[in-house]
Amino acid sequence: MTSMNQTSATNPGHAPSWYAHSANDKRVRESLKGEHTADACVIGAGFTGISAALQLAENGFKVIVVEGERIGFGASGRNGGQIVNGYSRDLEVIARRYGPDKAAKLGAMSLEGGNIIRERVAKYGIQCDLVDGGFFAAFTDKQVREMAHVKTNWEKHGHTGLEMVSKADVGKYVKSDRYVGGMIDRFGGHIHPLNLVLGEAAAFESLGGHVFEKSRVTGVDMGANPVVRTAEGSVKAKYVLVCGNAYLGAMLPKITDKMMPVSSQVMATEQLDPKLIEELLPANYCVEDANYVLDYYRRTADNRLLYGGGIGYGGQDPANLTGVIRPNMLKTFPQLANAKIEFAWSGNFALTLTRIPHMGRLADNVYFSHGDSGHGVTTTHLLGKILGEAVAGHAERFDVWASLPAFPFPGGKTFRVPLTVLGAWWYGLRDKLGV
Numbered sequence: 001m002t003s004m005n006q007t008s009a010t011n012p013g014h015a016p017s018w019y020a021h022s023a024n025d026k027r028v029r030e031s032l033k034g035e036h037t038a039d040a041c042v043i044g045a046g047f048t049g050i051s052a053a054l055q056l057a058e059n060g061f062k063v064i065v066v067e068g069e070r071i072g073f074g075a076s077g078r079n080g081g082q083i084v085n086g087y088s089r090d091l092e093v094i095a096r097r098y099g100p101d102k103a104a105k106l107g108a109m110s111l112e113g114g115n116i117i118r119e120r121v122a123k124y125g126i127q128c129d130l131v132d133g134g135f136f137a138a139f140t141d142k143q144v145r146e147m148a149h150v151k152t153n154w155e156k157h158g159h160t161g162l163e164m165v166s167k168a169d170v171g172k173y174v175k176s177d178r179y180v181g182g183m184i185d186r187f188g189g190h191i192h193p194l195n196l197v198l199g200e201a202a203a204f205e206s207l208g209g210h211v212f213e214k215s216r217v218t219g220v221d222m223g224a225n226p227v228v229r230t231a232e233g234s235v236k237a238k239y240v241l242v243c244g245n246a247y248l249g250a251m252l253p254k255i256t257d258k259m260m261p262v263s264s265q266v267m268a269t270e271q272l273d274p275k276l277i278e279e280l281l282p283a284n285y286c287v288e289d290a291n292y293v294l295d296y297y298r299r300t301a302d303n304r305l306l307y308g309g310g311i312g313y314g315g316q317d318p319a320n321l322t323g324v325i326r327p328n329m330l331k332t333f334p335q336l337a338n339a340k341i342e343f344a345w346s347g348n349f350a351l352t353l354t355r356i357p358h359m360g361r362l363a364d365n366v367y368f369s370h371g372d373s374g375h376g377v378t379t380t381h382l383l384g385k386i387l388g389e390a391v392a393g394h395a396e397r398f399d400v401w402a403s404l405p406a407f408p409f410p411g412g413k414t415f416r417v418p419l420t421v422l423g424a425w426w427y428g429l430r431d432k433l434g435v
Helices: 047-058 091-098 100-109 112-124 141-155 167-172 193-206 274-280 325-332 376-391 396-402 412-433
Strands: 034-043 063-066 131-138 162-165 181-190 210-212 217-221 227-230 233-242 260-269 286-289 296-299 305-313 341-351 358-363 366-370
Touching: 034 047, 047 063, 047 193, 047 233, 047 366, 047 376, 063 193, 063 233, 091 100, 091 141, 100 396, 112 181, 112 193, 112 376, 131 141, 141 162, 141 181, 162 167, 167 181, 181 286, 193 210, 233 376, 260 325, 305 325, 358 376, 358 396, 366 376, 376 396
Parallel strands: 034 063, 034 233, 063 210, 131 286, 233 366
Antiparallel strands: 131 181, 162 181, 217 227, 227 233, 260 305, 260 341, 286 296, 296 305, 358 366
16 A cells, blocks of 8 residues: 655654554564574565564564564555455456466465464454454445355355345445445454554564564575665575565566556544444444445444545555545445544555466575455465465465466556556446446
């Protein structure tokens, strides 16, 4: 998710988000200085990197994580906080592209990310406001039919938590007149994402791991024992895991040429009357709609409405962060016309051309994962664990992901944004026309 000029007054180095304001742990870790050695060095302290580091530490590896900014600085600490199962393309699309065998293998993993989150929250006592349940909201009968089709296909892969919702029952989940039906996912849910990644980082540290903040990587020397370099230090390791996603920069073009940063905007209202927020979202499920450029929203633990949406290909922020999403919020909930917006922020996620995560190796002992394409909360946890498995010598699941083809965006860095915007305009037009 884009780095903004503003930072949180109460949590320096983070975007001015409600998450940074309400973080449980605001400690600033030291920067990397001098020469260090480790079994594995992880670049990036977001969900992917911390998930991988924790997986390795639980298996006895000495691990160092280097982070250019703060733990959870990027999309991991700024997103909508929704546990949405699956991937950015559904399993039927994956079967059509890559064959039924690959779809079956990815389908078998499609609920694991959410399970990993719940297991770690329970195991390490992480306080991150975990609530179960998600609702997919449909504007048109066509979207309802598409959801029913996805439900049928997903059930073939063992997902038993889905249930269609009629127009008459929408009000059990969302008090809004905008929707004609939808689908609930009882295995979905929502969390405070920054507190989740901070809690996972603390769990990693409790097992002997080290996280160095404000330690931007300047280069990686490949070799039998690769060296990760920063301005003031280095880490010599047996393995390197590159987990920078949209904030990796141009350091490793073999990775970054196959992804594009995309911004999304999020805002949080003032604390609302508990009766009002319970009326708007009675079941306390998180919600996302079914449009191509979608809105997503949920209740927070302190009775705010957290509402997100909008899109900026190339990672560009709009001049007015709430200019797109506040009008959409009022279409959904006109009752909030007088509600103050207390926090507004933006952030980048990494988009691939296929909308499928890109995993692979830059060398025999240098692994990477990026490009979760808007479904990162669960997928990063899964793929981080799989990176840890691969380093530990169990690369079967890693090899499945690494075998999926990845391509640069048409037009290169010069034309990738206008071409993608054109495609998004077309799908957005179809949403508006209901076709």
